[in-house]
Amino acid sequence: MAKRSVGGEIKLTLGQYLASIRDDRGFSQRDVEKATNKVVSNAYLSQIENNQIKRPNPNILNSLAELYNISYEDLMERAGYVVPTRSRRGDEQRHGRIATFAEHNLTPEEEAKLVEYLGFLRSKK
Amino acid sequence: MAKRSVGGEIKLTLGQYLASIRDDRGFSQRDVEKATNKVVSNAYLSQIENNQIKRPNPNILNSLAELYNISYEDLMERAGYVVPTRSRRGDEQRHGRIATFAEHNLTPEEEAKLVEYLGFLRSKK
DNA sequence: TTTGCATGCTTGACATTCTAAGCATTTTAG
DNA sequence: CTAAAATGCTTAGAATGTCAAGCATGCAAA
Incomplete structure (x- = not known):
């Protein structure tokens, strides 16, 4: 289950964060599996939530972000991916x-x- | 170099695109390996350019984007990753x-x- | 030519993601 | 209570990403 650290300064792991959101939304792991059309299997979600997967595929993170209605960018960042920055986009044209x-x-x-x-x-x- | 499919459709692959940019920049694969501090090995770059790797880690794409001075988002998209959208919207299948x-x-x-x-x-x- | 090196590529080994199947415990229905 | 369903979890293995090492070719200098 999600560890409660309301207002805590300790950064949640990706897994803890995802689990806490799912808990808040009232979804079971199998609910997520169905809602994402098996993009995220319940077994895999369990592994993610228990930090056994360091970096899930961004597309999987995106599915979760959409289902939970949270930020895909935030998930990418929590997973350790460099996030595209809008402000710097298009530099290649300079x-x-x-x-x-x-x-x-x-x-x-x-x-x-x-x-x-x-x-x-x-x-x- | 362009891959032809049965239907006659031709599409630039991620590998072709990256190879063409590297060629334009005048880098050898080993140049890239050195310039990225081994984030991208020459062997791996070769595989990427020859489409033997479907989805390189986004962070690797980011290193290449920075070195080549091209768009990280564009590379993510070409690699098949969903790209975070913050303001870009409504542009269907263009x-x-x-x-x-x-x-x-x-x-x-x-x-x-x-x-x-x-x-x-x-x-x- | 021969030597040496730069370049692109391949291979073998290992690490990690991800799936399929099923297990253990709790909850709900009957 | 018992049976079934729901829930979270584990695990084996396939699939894929990644690297170190080395091969093959081309090319330029001696």
């Missing part, structure tokens, strides 16, 4: 060059062919 | 990724040839 194809709405197929063609262009020195 | 060629430091010549090639691709539709 090399000044205009994103030539940004407005072309390339389909993935076109994108692939163009990259292939660029590789060809550059390969012939 | 090809929501960052324009690939914003990252390739195209010369004007390359840009011209790619635009021409894109026109060719679209003309025969």
